[in-house]
Amino acid sequence: MINCTVAETSAALAAGDISSVEITQAYLDRIATLNGELNAFITVCENSALLQAKAADDARANGNDRPLLGIPLAHKDIFCTKDILTTCGSRMLHNFVSPYNATVVERFIDAGTVLLGKTNMDEFAMGSSNETSFFGDVKNPWNTECVPGGSSGGSAAAVAADLCAMATGTDTGGSIRQPAAFCGVTGLKPSYGRVSRWGMIAFASSLDQAGPITKSAEDAALMLNVMSGLDKKDSTSIDRPIEDFTATLNQPLKGLRIGVPKQHFADGLSMEVEQAIRNALAEYEKLGATIKEMDLTNSHLSVSAYYVVAPAEASANLSRFDGVRYGHRCEDPTDLEDMYKRTRSEGFGEEVKRRIMIGTYALSAGYYDAYYRKAQKIRRLIKDDFDRAFEEVDVIIGPTSPHTAFKLGSKADPVSMYLEDIYTIAVNLAGLPAASIPAGIANGLPIGMQIIGKYFDEAKILNVAHQFQQHTDWHKQKSTAITAASGES
């Protein structure tokens, strides 16, 4: 049962084949067996999970039949959860028990879900390998010598290894899509403003967006139904009519126009990944789609613009961590400046400090026009490329990452790590929605395919992803390494 999709588990719960307490216990047992090796969870909420499961079973007995009632999930540790440790993967918040729930967390509580725990992540979501976490590396369930991707590495690994039915993630430059690709699961970054950022610890406010990490596109639609919608507490939350993202999953793809950007098949793309994506495109042609090669002329500038915008906004957002109101404070400060400096130097890891310094430099007197304003102009060029492309195509498809998961410790140089997100970053700069779904396996590791859509066209992305999953079974493939480790047949 633990390897079932949310849709399947929901049906089994509705039919009375299984109770939420039983399925929750099964996930807790699985976590107890495997989390030592994978390190996907920072906090496991065993007692409260079982109480929530019991409450869900009682609600069902009283006639409640909401789709996610009693489904066990995990939240990335970037979401504030009331009375539960919320670390953001940082020593700075190693002792922070949130006094309130993020809106996303609140919505999943209202939907009747069961919270299994909080997942590991790159510190303050800054990383593409989950190696910057203060709480240690997460291991890829397909090969524990490899990274799970990042920053939502714990969530992706937990879904892939069946430690939960579904998980939340956040994506500032690829942090849902790249780990989803590396772990062989489905991940969706919604349009900027689609999901409330309230209570989600801020990294880069003009880019951050929360989304689902799941075992299928259908499950992502079920999660997005709960997560999305106007929240007056987030002034960037978009006021749009409520949609049912499952409604159009089964639309036929005949006549679908797929754009394939030349720049996403350029130097640096591994042959195995390219072949898998070409095969997937052939599958779409069989389903009646047409393929059009196209240009995203300025996409090569996305990484450089991103490493101005994201660190600049991070340097401002992370100034709140000063050792005064919550979190870490250094021992015996001599004066206020000593307290700020030592608190922040001890509390933040190397990568976070690096990005704060880059951002501070970019925003410092005399450099604003050359860096932040310049990067905002590049953002406009990148958005214009997409706008032009979407006049002629319905979705854009390419690889999520240039290669499959890499070995732990193999990318010590920050710039090479930054280039990991070369296909995903432009999407955040433009604020568009995009998914990654499994589309192949090479050398025992999953390959992710990115599907980019028009603004607020998540329903189309999920339709395109779901139809692929109805005709292929890449999303159902499981790591044999992990099934062997847990003693299952």
Next chain:
Amino acid sequence: MALDKTEIEKIAHLARLHIGESETEEVTTRITDILALIDQMQSVDTEVVEPLAHPLDLVQRLRADAITEGNQRDKLQKLAPASEDGLYLVPKVLE
């Protein structure tokens, strides 16, 4: 653009970070490498391009200036490393 040790120390101070003597050289190299990556965007002429602050060029929604939260001072101050009589404690600022 290459930065020297003095500039790195200045940036660290602005960011209220302490960079140890032994780390300065590596931090300087890493940041210089990242700035080289960033400088790729300088190759494009953007003279007439309008900066993009929001993907849909939306502006912030305003709300009435009204109190919506209850007073949670005691609850929130329990999270503080040091507080007393409803005040946050920090090292002495004035002699």
